[in-house]
Amino acid sequence: MKSGIAGKDAPGGRKKSPAGRIAKTVLVFCIIAAIIFGVVTGVRALFSSDTSTVRLHASTESNIQAMGENVLYYDDMTLYCVAPNGKSRWHFTLGAGADYRVGGGGVIAWAGQQVYVLNKNGVCTFNDRMTSDVLFGAIGQSYIAVALKGASDTESTLVVMDHNGVQAEQLTLSDLYVMDAGFFSTNDSLMWVLSLDVAGNAPITNLATYEPGRMSTGALELSDQVVYRVYSHNNNLMLVDTSTITCYNYKCVEQQDIGSVLVYGWLLDSVRASGRSTYALFKPMPDSGESSLFSELRLVTNYTSRSLRLLSPCFACGLSSNGVYGFGENVIYYCPYGGKTFSTHYLNLRLTRFYCMLDGGRAVFASGNDVFIMKLPGK
Numbered sequence: 001m002k003s004g005i006a007g008k009d010a011p012g013g014r015k016k017s018p019a020g021r022i023a024k025t026v027l028v029f030c031i032i033a034a035i036i037f038g039v040v041t042g043v044r045a046l047f048s049s050d051t052s053t054v055r056l057h058a059s060t061e062s063n064i065q066a067m068g069e070n071v072l073y074y075d076d077m078t079l080y081c082v083a084p085n086g087k088s089r090w091h092f093t094l095g096a097g098a099d100y101r102v103g104g105g106g107v108i109a110w111a112g113q114q115v116y117v118l119n120k121n122g123v124c125t126f127n128d129r130m131t132s133d134v135l136f137g138a139i140g141q142s143y144i145a146v147a148l149k150g151a152s153d154t155e156s157t158l159v160v161m162d163h164n165g166v167q168a169e170q171l172t173l174s175d176l177y178v179m180d181a182g183f184f185s186t187n188d189s190l191m192w193v194l195s196l197d198v199a200g201n202a203p204i205t206n207l208a209t210y211e212p213g214r215m216s217t218g219a220l221e222l223s224d225q226v227v228y229r230v231y232s233h234n235n236n237l238m239l240v241d242t243s244t245i246t247c248y249n250y251k252c253v254e255q256q257d258i259g260s261v262l263v264y265g266w267l268l269d270s271v272r273a274s275g276r277s278t279y280a281l282f283k284p285m286p287d288s289g290e291s292s293l294f295s296e297l298r299l300v301t302n303y304t305s306r307s308l309r310l311l312s313p314c315f316a317c318g319l320s321s322n323g324v325y326g327f328g329e330n331v332i333y334y335c336p337y338g339g340k341t342f343s344t345h346y347l348n349l350r351l352t353r354f355y356c357m358l359d360g361g362r363a364v365f366a367s368g369n370d371v372f373i374m375k376l377p378g379k
Contacts, residue, residue: 052375054086060366066356067102067120071364071373074100079109081122084362084373090122104141104188106163110134115146117163126165132157140183143168143212145191147178158193160212168213175199176206184232190217190250192237194230197221207239209250218252231271233278233302240268245280245300261305266298270357272319277301279337281319299324301337308335311342316354320361323378327354327365334378345377 058064058073058080065072070089071082076096081089094100098111106125107118113133117126126144135147135156148157156178160169169191176195183191191212197204205222207230225241232238236255237248245261248254266282273279280300286292293313299306310333314326326333326342329350333342353366361376 054084054373056082056086056364056371056373058371060353060369060371062371063099064355064364064371065100065102066358066364067107068105069359069362071356071358072100072102072107073371074098079107079118082373084358084360086373092116092118092122092124099136101137101139103139104183106139108137108139108144108146110137110146115144117144117165119163125163126161128165130159135178136180138181138183139163140188140191142188143183143191145181145183145193147181153177154198160191160210169210171210180230182230182232184237185235185250192230194227196226205239205241207237207248207252209237209252217250218248220248220252229268231278231280233273238278238280240280247303258303261300261303263298263300263305269317270319272321272357274321274337277337279319279324281317281324283317297324297326308340308342311344315351318354318357318363320357320376320378321359322361325357325363325376325378327351327363332377334376336378343377 056073058075063074067081069084073080074094078091078093079100080091083089094109094116095111098109100107100109105120109116113130115128115130115134115137116124118124130146130148133149135149138145142162144161144163146159148159150156154175154177156173158171158173158178158181159167161167173195176197179194179196181191181193191210193208195206197206202223203226205227207220208216209218210216225243227239227241229240230237239246239248243264245263246254247258263282265285267285269281269283271278271280282298284294284296293315295310295313297308297310297317299308308324310326312328312331314328316327318325323334323336330347332345332347334345335342349367351365351367355364357363361378362373363376364371364373
């Protein structure tokens with residue numbers, strides 16, 4: 001006969017002791033804590049120096065550039081250098097509104113009229129105020145070049161100095177838009193200057209070369225196409241316009257025995273020297289905006305070109321010392337130099353932005369609001 005009294009409360013019924021209830025509560029809390037710990041550990045592992053992904057203390061809008069295997073970022077006040085494991089190597093205060101450029105194993109930075117030269121260890125070898133605002137700077141192994149604003153947009157001065165600020169050259173450019181400058185040849189001992197003449201009916205590209213402190217070595221006018229990029233291979237200059245890559249020597253004489261490489265419809269994305277070869281990677285000209293996806297790449301190796309087909313659309317691409325990469329939202333494609341097809345590597349996170357390639361097979365990306373260094377697949 002049922003008494004109507006709950007078994008645990010009935011005469012002779014088994015009652016749970018207070019110790020048992022406490023143990024059960026503790027067990028539940030332990031399980032919850034373990035789950036939380038697992039989630040936190042997983043997130044930390046994604047951005048841990050012990051894995052292939054290392055988080056940076058940079059915002060997605062920081063000016064981020066590569067310097068060898070290290071990454072530089074500027075947060076509108078300070079320039080930071082971070083090692084591949086995420087540890088800070090050095091930092092240098094530039095102040096607000098600065099810009100910088102990497103080259104020749106060092107950094108040139110400018111803000112207003114102020115110019116700084118830093119070596120790879122962050123030591124400032126030159127810091128001075130120029131006579132007018134700086135348009136841009138360039139740095140090589142031996143020299144720096146600083147373009148200064150003139151009285152108008154077509155008037156400027158280019159000051160060339162060594163890394164300690166000793167002046168070697170001062171060039172005045174009149175009736176020309178100075179577009180860029182750089183260094184090439186052995187130990188970057190020669191300099192090129194690219195400018196644009198817009199006084200006539202059609203723009204004319206001007207290229208001039210110099211041996212700083214000694215003499216002008218060559219000059220060239222190109223009226224057919226506007227050159228938008230110059231890079232160096234085998235001590236020659238490769239001029240890239242909207243249709244061709246043309247090779248010139250240090251005297252600005254076209255190397256007709258080499259010939260031009262047709263790149264009509266392609267936009268130069270990146271250049272990298274590896275061994276005796278120089279690789280130039282092109283992506284299709286975007287239809288609208290910089291975020292256009294693409295499924296094909298054009299790789300120019302020295303003076304020859306070939307196409308590479310990606311397995312799905314990508315939003316960015318890059319070159320390492322060993323091969324070509326394409327980056328999609330959740331996938332990385334890799335093709336070694338000399339290869340014909342891409343291998344596929346899927347990711348457990350979503351890539352939203354690509355910044356730069358680093359030496360050592362790494363690159364810098366953003367995923368949402370997080371910026372990080374990632375070890376890439378491939379050799």
